[in-house]
Amino acid sequence: DADVTQTPRNRITKTGKRIMLECSQTKGHDRMYWYRQDPGLGLRLIYYSFDVKDINKGEISDGYSVSRQAQAKFSLSLESAIPNQTALYFCATSDFPRWGAAGGEETQYFGPGTRLLVL
Amino acid sequence: QKEVEQNSGPLSVPEGAIASLNCTYSDRVSQSFFWYRQYSGKSPELIMSIYSNGDKEDGRFTAQLNKASQYVSLLIRDSQPSDSATYLCAVSGGYQKVTFGTGTKLQVIP
Numbered sequence: 001d002a003d004v005t006q007t008p009r010n011r012i013t014k015t016g017k018r019i020m021l022e023c024s025q026t027k028g029h030d031r032m033y034w035y036r037q038d039p040g041l042g043l044r045l046i047y048y049s050f051d052v053k054d055i056n057k058g059e060i061s062d063g064y065s066v067s068r069q070a071q072a073k074f075s076l077s078l079e080s081a082i083p084n085q086t087a088l089y090f091c092a093t094s095d096f097p098r099w100g101a102a103g104g105e106e107t108q109y110f111g112p113g114t115r116l117l118v119l
Numbered sequence: 120q121k122e123v124e125q126n127s128g129p130l131s132v133p134e135g136a137i138a139s140l141n142c143t144y145s146d147r148v149s150q151s152f153f154w155y156r157q158y159s160g161k162s163p164e165l166i167m168s169i170y171s172n173g174d175k176e177d178g179r180f181t182a183q184l185n186k187a188s189q190y191v192s193l194l195i196r197d198s199q200p201s202d203s204a205t206y207l208c209a210v211s212g213g214y215q216k217v218t219f220g221t222g223t224k225l226q227v228i229p
Contacts, residue, residue: 033216035219040127040221041221042207042219042220042221042222043163043207043219045216045218048216058216088160090162090163094217106151106211106217107153107165107168108153108163108165108209108217109165110162110163110164111162112161112162113160113161113162
């Protein structure tokens with residue numbers, strides 16, 4: 001089974017609808033992230049959580065909200081979807097801190113992505 | 120100025136050649152540097168991480184870091200068609216979030 005899973009994998013919705021994207025991980029990591037990816041814009045951070053009680057806005061949090069239900073679960077909600085939220089959404093986890101020869105090291109592990117289309 | 124900059128490409132190299140991918144970053148306190156490979160429609164996967172100045176080799180991949188010049192690169196030796204993908208450079212300040220570049224698309228021509 002995949003270590004980081006996302007549901008749904010594809011979603012079509014209409015403008016104004018509320019939708020939730022879910023992410024689960026079995027890696028035991030504290031840090032979790034939500035990104036969106038648009039052509040030519042790369043990966044942009046929406047929200048991140050360093051533990052269950054710590055949630056932070058990323059660079060493009062407007063129009064989105066999150067919930068960290070447990071260490072393993074991090075959900076992203078679009079309160080009222082709009083067409084420019086059409087994108088590929090990725091959840092990621094991080095194994096920080098991992099102490100290596102160079103000090104604090106980190107690897108991010110990505111889920112398979114959710115392709116969202118807002119009509 | 121973007122925090123992490125990459126040439127979008129596409130970078131085209133013949134099979135068997137060396138592909139050189141470059142990345143510059145603006146935050147001098149950055150400590151951790153990563154290269155992710157992303158096939159079209161798939162999720163990014165980590166291929167190299169580097170934390171100290173110099174070179175780090177892993178198979179056909181070599182990451183190079185120059186903190187004074189705020190420059191990190193990825194060399195792919197003996198490029199294969201299966202290496203054709205978008206390569207994302209990412210930078211972290213340690214306790215802070217990771218910032219990604221927009222990626223360089225690599226095409227390896229058989």
